Structures are given as C-alpha cells and as structure tokens.
Amino acid sequence: MSIMSDNMKFQLKKVAIIGSLSLALFFGSFYLVNFIDIHPAPKNASLIKSAQTPINNDLELKKRAGNSSFGLATYEGWAKINNLSGKDVYDADPDGDGLPNYLEYIYGTDPNNADSDGDGFSDSSEIANGYDPASKDESKVTVTIKIDKIGVDAPMVWSKTDNDVNMLSDLENGLSHFVKTAAPGQMGNMIISGHSSNYIWAKGNYNHIFKDLNNLEVGDIISIRIVQKNGRIIDYQYKINDKFITAPNDEKIFANTPNPSLTLSTCWPLGTNLRRVIVKAELVK
Numbered sequence: 001m002s003i004m005s006d007n008m009k010f011q012l013k014k015v016a017i018i019g020s021l022s023l024a025l026f027f028g029s030f031y032l033v034n035f036i037d038i039h040p041a042p043k044n045a046s047l048i049k050s051a052q053t054p055i056n057n058d059l060e061l062k063k064r065a066g067n068s069s070f071g072l073a074t075y076e077g078w079a080k081i082n083n084l085s086g087k088d089v090y091d092a093d094p095d096g097d098g099l100p101n102y103l104e105y106i107y108g109t110d111p112n113n114a115d116s117d118g119d120g121f122s123d124s125s126e127i128a129n130g131y132d133p134a135s136k137d138e139s140k141v142t143v144t145i146k147i148d149k150i151g152v153d154a155p156m157v158w159s160k161t162d163n164d165v166n167m168l169s170d171l172e173n174g175l176s177h178f179v180k181t182a183a184p185g186q187m188g189n190m191i192i193s194g195h196s197s198n199y200i201w202a203k204g205n206y207n208h209i210f211k212d213l214n215n216l217e218v219g220d221i222i223s224i225r226i227v228q229k230n231g232r233i234i235d236y237q238y239k240i241n242d243k244f245i246t247a248p249n250d251e252k253i254f255a256n257t258p259n260p261s262l263t264l265s266t267c268w269p270l271g272t273n274l275r276r277v278i279v280k281a282e283l284v285k
C-alpha cells in the first residue's frame with residue numbers, strides 16, 4: 001500500500017512544477033537585470049561613426065615602424081626597392097590611398113598600389129576598419145590583447161552588432177570589440193569590453209578575464225597584436241592615462257578622441273552589473 005495518497009502525490013507534483021517555474025522566472029529575470037544591459041548603445045551614434053577616420057601622418061605613429069615581423073632589413077632598403085625617394089619618403093602617399101609610405105611599410109602593402117590585394121577596397125580603408133589589406137577575402141585581422149600586469153592574454157572578437165545577445169555570445173570567445181569603434185592603432189576611440197564575472201554555468205573560457213581590471217594604474221601598458229592572414233605581425237602598445245568607475249550608461253566613455261586611444265570596460269563590483277570599471281589608454285607605439 002502506498003504511503004502517499006493520490007491527493008498528496010498531486011500536491012507534491014504541483015509544488016515541484018510551481019517550484020521549477022519560479023526558479024526559471026527568478027533566474028530569467030536575474031539574467032535580464034544583470035547582463036542584458038552590458039553594453040548600452042550610445043545615443044549619439046555620430047561619435048562612433050567619426051571614430052573611423054583613416055590613418056593620418058601622425059609622427060607619433062612612426063614609432064611603430066620596425067615592430068612588424070616581416071620588415072625588410074631597413075626602411076631605406078624597402079623604399080629603394082619601391083622606387084620611393086625624396087625628402088617626403090616617409091609621409092608621401094604616391095598611390096593616393098591615404099596610407100603614407102611608412103605605414104605601407106609596416107602593413108606590408110604596396111606603396112605604389114592603392115588596393116594591394118585587388119579586392120576593390122583601398123589599403124587605408126581596409127586597415128582603418130580592421131580588414132586585412134593583404135588578403136582578398138573579407139576577413140578581419142586576428143587580434144590578441146595582452147596585459148601582463150593582470151595576466152590577460154585573450155583574443156579580441158570583432159563584434160558585428162551592439163545587440164546584447166550577440167555581444168554576450170562574443171564574450172564567450174574572448175574580449176568584445178564594440179562595433180564601429182576604432183580598429184587597433186587607428187585614429188579614434190577603440191572600445192573593448194570583457195567579463196569580470198559571470199554565472200558558474202556560463203559557457204566560455206573568458207568569464208573572469210577582466211576581474212582584475214581595477215588593479216591597473218596610470219602608466220601600465222596594454223599590448224595589442226594584429227596578425228594578418230599571411231602571418232605578418234603588427235604590434236601596438238597603449239599606455240593607460242586614466243581609470244575610473246562609472247554608471248553603465250555613462251556616454252562619455254564612447255566619446256571620440258582626436259588621437260588613437262583605447263577604452264576597456266568591465267562590470268563592477270565583481271558579481272554585479274551595477275557599475276563599470278573604465279580604463280583609458282593612448283597609443284604610444
């Protein structure tokens with residue numbers, strides 16, 4: 001004979017069903033409240049748009065020359081091979097693609113051909129938007145972000161939209177580059193975010209990648225490496241010049257900058273979505 005009456009069994013079933021429904025509702029709303037607003041879209045979209053200005057002849061950027069794994073023995077040698085001469089050999093733009101010669105040297109593009117890979121997009125517009133100027137297909141360059149001080153070494157994902165669901169799935173695979181913000185080394189504000197914490201059941205290997213972001217200080221270095229499809233490496237270094245904690249909807253973090261800069265963002269305090277730690281840095285080489 002069963003110990004429980006049919007009525008008791010029914011009551012137990014009811015409790016179980018209501019229990020799981022409430023749990024689902026609880027975690028569902030928790031998800032919405034805590035992670036749906038991870039990247040508030042800036043109201044002033046033009047700020048983002050104007051971040052995509054092409055490289056200019058900023059002398060500061062010259063410091064990057066020589067970082068490339070592919071560099072010919074000397075810039076002078078490369079210039080000679082490409083029939084470049086005269087006092088403007090560094091900054092001149094004989095093919096009129098918007099990329100001065102020294103940047104053609106760094107990126108391994110042809111200083112006498114505005115569209116080195118012949119895909120219909122100029123060398124400078126590809127580089128300014130994160131595309132590979134030496135590869136015909138529509139691939140973006142591979143980017144890795146390294147911050148030795150806090151043990152960060154993670155791939156950057158080129159997020160295609162600022163849609164939260166899309167960005168959350170990108171964050172499973174690394175750090176998310178906010179769509180339409182500057183590409184590495186380029187003029188304007190590049191915005192990158194990562195998780196400081198996440199649910200224990202969340203997918204991905206980068207759920208705590210920015211947990212120590214708040215330990216960074218002014219003067220610390222952030223290294224960003226680009227790898228083109230042909231294996232060419234271009235390294236950039238950004239130096240931190242500001243760090244602050246702000247509200248999730250603080251629009252000033254999206255503001256464009258007149259020089260190549262970097263903004264890192266993560267949720268704060270750990271385990272919540274209440275505030276953001278923001279780290280600002282500027283390109284040093």
Ligand SMILES: [Ca+2]
Pocket residue numbers: 092093094095096097098099100101104111
């Ligand atoms: Ca050029």
Ligand SMILES: [Ca+2]
Pocket residue numbers: 095097099104109110111112113114115116123
């Ligand atoms: Ca060119």
Ligand SMILES: [Ca+2]
Pocket residue numbers: 115116117118119120121122123126133
């Ligand atoms: Ca091209």
